[in-house]
Amino acid sequence: MTDDTMTIRQMCDLFDVTPRALRFYEAKELLSPIRQGTRRLYTRADRARLTLILKGKRFGFSLEEIRQLLELWDGGRGRTTQLARTIEVAERHLTEMIARRDALNVAIGELQEQLAWGREELARQTARSDAA
């Protein structure tokens, strides 16, 4: 119960996001800061959630997907059925991510090949123009 709550601006400075983004996440039910009158106050729990939100974003999850995954945390002590379903969602995401990584690896290999060819071609052209 450490009373270390933050204003929206303090949150923005700490996480490098805009107020608009935080309000947007709240509208999408990813955050639910307490209200002091009309003002928002963000707790440590909110900061933990925001950390996860931003992490999820960096990895290409949509906000809706992130919202579902967040239930893995605070739904942890929820009913067993709920937890089981959340695990399913996460597993599907994991499968997708692994597929994406593998595809990316293939693409990286192909692009590297193309680049090698391109650099050779460039060298050939340069050599030709030097000779001229």
Next chain:
Amino acid sequence: MTDDTMTIRQMCDLFDVTPRALRFYEAKELLSPIRQGTRRLYTRADRARLTLILKGKRFGFSLEEIRQLLELWDGGRGRTTQLARTIEVAERHLTEMIARRDALNVAIGELQEQLAWGREELARQTARSDAA
């Protein structure tokens, strides 16, 4: 010069895309099928390009980025300066892709950890309810 051209619908069936998408790619100058009157006719070269376009899309490139990368192919015999610039573009993309893959790997690891925790928690809850 094998005259194996295809109509827009044959292309759609073959590549599993909509006519709208093909016309859109054309508007963005990623494709330029020949015209028989007003109808579009796609050649083998167009199919090769579309293959690359879809590959690029799967790897998260924007259409504009893909358009630039396509110049690596048909701009190959172009002027040297152009080729050099295209190689630069490709190098930047490659760097991005590698970074994305590494980030993805980290995320995969973290999500796997979370899943392990989730599964343990689920087992604990199941055990508790079995005991009750």
Next chain:
DNA sequence: CGTTTCGTTTACGTCCACGTCATCGTGTCT
């Protein structure tokens, strides 16, 4: 000959993750 079917163009609609006003209340410093 009429009617589906395939294709064309033009143009507006959609989804996502916010950005950008406009307008308002509230708190704080001087």
Next chain:
DNA sequence: AGACACGATGACGTGGACGTAAACGAAACG
């Protein structure tokens, strides 16, 4: 008391990648 920053709530704008509807031409079928 005045000025000014901070925060709130709408509401509309944006960009990418198309979807979707409208209105039309041409071809193929019965």
